Amino acid sequence: MNLRKISESTVRRLSLYLxxxxxxxxxxxxxxxxxxxxxxxxxxxxxxxxxxSNFGSFGKRGQGYVVEDLRASIESILGLVRPRRVALVGxxxxxxxxxxxxxxxxxxxxxxxxxxxxxxxYGRKVFDVPVLPMDQLEQRLSADRIEIVILxxxxxxxxxxxxxxxxxxxxxxxxxxxxxxxxxxxxxxxxMDVALELEGLSFLISAAGNEVEES
Amino acid sequence: MNLRKISESTVRRLSLYLxxxxxxxxxxxxxxxxxxxxxxxxxxxxxxxxxxSNFGSFGKRGQGYVVEDLRASIESILGLVRPRRVALVGxxxxxxxxxxxxxxxxxxxxxxxxxxxxxxxYGRKVFDVPVLPMDQLEQRLSADRIEIVILxxxxxxxxxxxxxxxxxxxxxxxxxxxxxxxxxxxxxxxxMDVALELEGLSFLISAAGNEVEES
Numbered sequence: 294m295n296l297r298k299i300s301e302s303t304v305r306r307l308s309l310y311l312x313x314x315x316x317x318x319x320x321x322x323x324x325x326x327x328x329x330x331x332x333x334x335x336x337x338x339x340x341x342x343x344x345x346s347n348f349g350s351f352g353k354r355g356q357g358y359v360v361e362d363l364r365a366s367i368e369s370i371l372g373l374v375r376p377r378r379v380a381l382v383g384x385x386x387x388x389x390x391x392x393x394x395x396x397x398x399x400x401x402x403x404x405x406x407x408x409x410x411x412x413x414x415y416g417r418k419v420f421d422v423p424v425l426p427m428d429q430l431e432q433r434l435s436a437d438r439i440e441i442v443i444l445x446x447x448x449x450x451x452x453x454x455x456x457x458x459x460x461x462x463x464x465x466x467x468x469x470x471x472x473x474x475x476x477x478x479x480x481x482x483x484x485m486d487v488a489l490e491l492e493g494l495s496f497l498i499s500a501a502g503n504e505v506e507e508s
Numbered sequence: 509m510n511l512r513k514i515s516e517s518t519v520r521r522l523s524l525y526l527x528x529x530x531x532x533x534x535x536x537x538x539x540x541x542x543x544x545x546x547x548x549x550x551x552x553x554x555x556x557x558x559x560x561s562n563f564g565s566f567g568k569r570g571q572g573y574v575v576e577d578l579r580a581s582i583e584s585i586l587g588l589v590r591p592r593r594v595a596l597v598g599x600x601x602x603x604x605x606x607x608x609x610x611x612x613x614x615x616x617x618x619x620x621x622x623x624x625x626x627x628x629x630y631g632r633k634v635f636d637v638p639v640l641p642m643d644q645l646e647q648r649l650s651a652d653r654i655e656i657v658i659l660x661x662x663x664x665x666x667x668x669x670x671x672x673x674x675x676x677x678x679x680x681x682x683x684x685x686x687x688x689x690x691x692x693x694x695x696x697x698x699x700m701d702v703a704l705e706l707e708g709l710s711f712l713i714s715a716a717g718n719e720v721e722e723s
Contacts (some may be wrong), residue, residue, distance in 0.1 A: 296715035308707040371707050372714030390601035400703040440720045441709055464718045465709040481712035483705045488615040490698045492523040492586050494680040497696035499587030500511035503679045505655045
């Protein structure tokens with residue numbers, strides 16, 4: 294199987310199954326059916342089986358899945374066997390909100406270090422994460438073996454930072470800057486784009502004929 | 509055609525085509541081929557034609573698409589013929605960063621009003637948007653004919669706010685709170701989930717065998 298051919302929506306559903314399995318695991322549930330997994334994320338049992346079959350054979354026909362085993366398998370598929378080492382570039386409003394977002398650590402992402410251009414922030418810790426000047430970027434990304442950089446800079450400097458990050462051997466970027474990035478094909482890039490999500494919502498509202506009436 | 513059957517990834521690509529067409533329109537480009545549209549967002553010309561064919565017949569064989577016409581058509585498909593009226597609930601770090609995000613307005617979303625529980629914020633305007641107390645929520649959502657609510661509250665209160673928003677006739681919610689929401693099936697809901705995007709990145713890094721080596 295070619296993992297690079299797995300669709301983005303399949304990977305999204307794997308994340309949702311994983312969240313559900315972690316909750317079940319916390320609640321002491323030992324076995325789960327594809328019907329229950331499907332219900333928990335709003336899809337069909339056939340889709341659950343199809344998604345999982347991309348990655349091997351899980352569970353036994355008529356007996357469901359062992360929660361702990363499936364959880365561990367999906368963590369392995371998603372590359373979350375150990376915490377991912379993350380750095381933040383740009384400790385402004387969105388950046389510092391992320392530093393305080395505890396759910397990241399529970400879900401396997403540890404923000405080790407942050408960078409900013411504002412000298413007033415240097416040497417301070419925001420939610421226990423040290424904020425360093427930008428001229429230490431390359432050295433620290435490499436010394437801390439950072440795997441993923443969250444880019445929360447103004448769009449105007451995003452490309453320059455992305456270039457420096459790529460040169461430092463980081464494997465992926467999650468960008469909050471809506472601007473396009475020209476990056477190496479080996480670098481994985483994802484965007485958090487509020488306007489894109491709002492456009493998706495706007496489509497759903499239109500498609501459902503569910504417009505709010507104008508007065 | 510059943511618009512509700514259009515996949516989320518098709519809608520995402522429509523957004524990306526739209527961004528590209530707006531740039532082309534600003535640059536004075538009059539006609540564009542499916543090959544150029546495909547190249548601009550990293551997909552294939554066949555995919556562009558397939559995506560658009562869901563919504564009708566655009567362009568002429570061998571002559572490409574008229575930029576202005578296709579832009580207007582996609583705006584119409586996405587329900588963006590006029591600006592969408594948006595309210596923000598929760599004017600904390602992420603919330604106020606959104607109020608300052610100019611790209612939202614250019615892309616057709618106008619944040620009309622914000623709500624917060626902090627009395628120190630009442631009566632103030634953040635980036636020209638008035639911040640009001642939560643007890644005015646229902647009345648203002650209705651009076652301002654708000655279509656979409658951006659939920660940037662702590663997860664613990666997200667469900668309660670979602671219930672109040674739904675009862676006020678809003679058509680869609682974009683939630684920054686990772687917690688699940690039980691909502692009416694008629695309400696369109698999308699999530700901004702940083703951890704979900706990071707999990708997607710982690711998968712891509714694993715699948716590409718592009719791990720940063722441990723020391």
